[in-house]
Amino acid sequence: MALKKIILDEHETICHEGETVLEALLRDNVDIPFSCKQGACQSCMVRSLDVPPPAHAQKGLKDVLCKQNHFLACLCYPEQDMSITLGHQPEYFTEGTVIAKELLNPETVLLTIQCKDALDYYAGQFVNLKRADGLIRSYSISNSRRHAEKLSFHIRRLAGGKFSEWVHQELNVGDTISVSDPQGLCYYLPDKMEQSLLLIGTGSGLAPLAGIIHEALEHGHTGEIHLYHGSRDVDGLYWIDEMRELAEKYENFHYTPCVSRGDAPEGVAQGRANDVAMANIPDLKGWRVYLCGHPDMVNQAKRMAYLNGASLQDIYSDAFHVASPTLD
Template identity: 40%
Template sequence: MVTVRYGTHTCELKEGESLLDGLLRHGVPVAHACKAGSCGSCLLRSVEGQVPPSAQAGLKDSWKARGYFLACVCHPTGDLIAEPGGSDIRIAATITALDHLTHDVVRVHLACQAPFDFRPGQYLTLFRDDGLARSYSIANLPEEREIELHVRRVPNGRMSGWLFEGARTGAQVQLQGPSGECFYVPGRQDQPILLIATGTGLAPLYGIVRDALRSGHRGPIHLFHGATRPEGLYLAKELAAMSAAHGNMSYTACVLQADAPGPFEIGQIGQVVASRFSELDGWRGFVCGDPSVVRSLKQQLFLAGMAMRDIYTDAFLPSAA
């Protein structure tokens, strides 16, 4: 039986139980969201005892060296003393603007109080002052002064509901990260690129497209954005203008239902993409947004010939209970 000490709490883990689940079972409050080792909300630091390498997979080397690990995927084999993630991995930020882009998408601007280095398309973990934590993709370029997030309001969502209607400019939050491998890597400048987003999956792709263009990517760049209805197609005018300004970039909006025709395709986004591009050997792909759509599009791109190593995805996994 493994014993874990966390602050003033001591608990024994059940067979096969993660450290996070063990602490939560004992009523210990620990920030968490995806419970799948991807969002980084449950980052803790080991003070004594051995952390399995799998609980540190994907973390920055500097964080690993300081004993940080993800509690949701940590299954220790020996006793462990852990403490909460500290100010050395989070920076303070102020909400400077909250722009409602559609009936359920808000654009959040954040001014960081210390440098926050990232690649466009990566994501961060946003901590509210009560410890609630959620992941959001970064939509801006590093040289733009403020961090930009696109947040969709989820019914009864604690963080998205707060950002949509409770939060005020001037509110203080904390940021941790960045995380994720979904970003443009310069090189292979003539390679065709396909980017597909559903909903606020557009946030990382908005950063990636602009990063590729400013890096001088010469190959064609095709961006598809899907929404349920036309009113969900936020930033459509801006993306159409970007496409008009760059001969190698195209933007296709796509909706499931519409009352009248418009500057969009109607149908499943995967079918719209397949009708345009059926052979993707040698292409690079980025897919972000709803987890089930991301899963099926990843398979679609692979079956159309795209190499798995050239497919970058971020599935917006909901928080687990």
């Protein structure tokens, strides 16, 4: 039983004894990205679609990637036949019905969608929402895993944003919309319960973070959980009361709303959320960090968190790139 079959798309490659998946694919002239061939550069990362890959082939990969059966082809001596994929699989959509729509603040709606099929997602992941004419946008799930069929989203209206304008103005309770499989690697896994968590979000970046916080608290996460939610002004913030209530209920949850322009009212910090957070918590060694929202904030905060001692393995981020030109 020395030969193992590797199935990639429609193509079948035989992997010989003592041969890595990468070597077998290259011998078979399969076009696969690779570079160092020693597990360092991670260029040849692929994903198993059926069996869990051998643990030695996941060396150095982030926990969320391991969980989704990603592995390095150059390190993998397969133990059984495997079906693998290089990139994204074709997306599967399920039908959803809008069951609630309410304003969170003047520019953001809370949209709740009941899905026909329960989705297997992790708190913090996103889905693609598809309008009947095929227009697609990605939105983070804002609830925890407890409601697998009822997903909620925070949809911020962007000036000139085709999809968000449509959601705000035309989409109504009772309408249907397609919902893709959950995606993304910025999510909560209930391990290392004593680890301190720092979550920084701007604007509707609160959505995935709220899901992660609820998930962590429901699992009985014992480490400190610090949330910094920022916007330009108080109007851009939302769920202030809800988060304050949560902070009163759970001793280990701490919430700091931040505004970057103008005077901050009492109970709100003045400054950009990432600056306020890093000033309050200068040493992040051993912390787990979640960053969601504006791409500039996410990139800056990621570097700062790393320089302040957080390990890259412990930094999870989701930068919200906007598809349409918008007013700032």
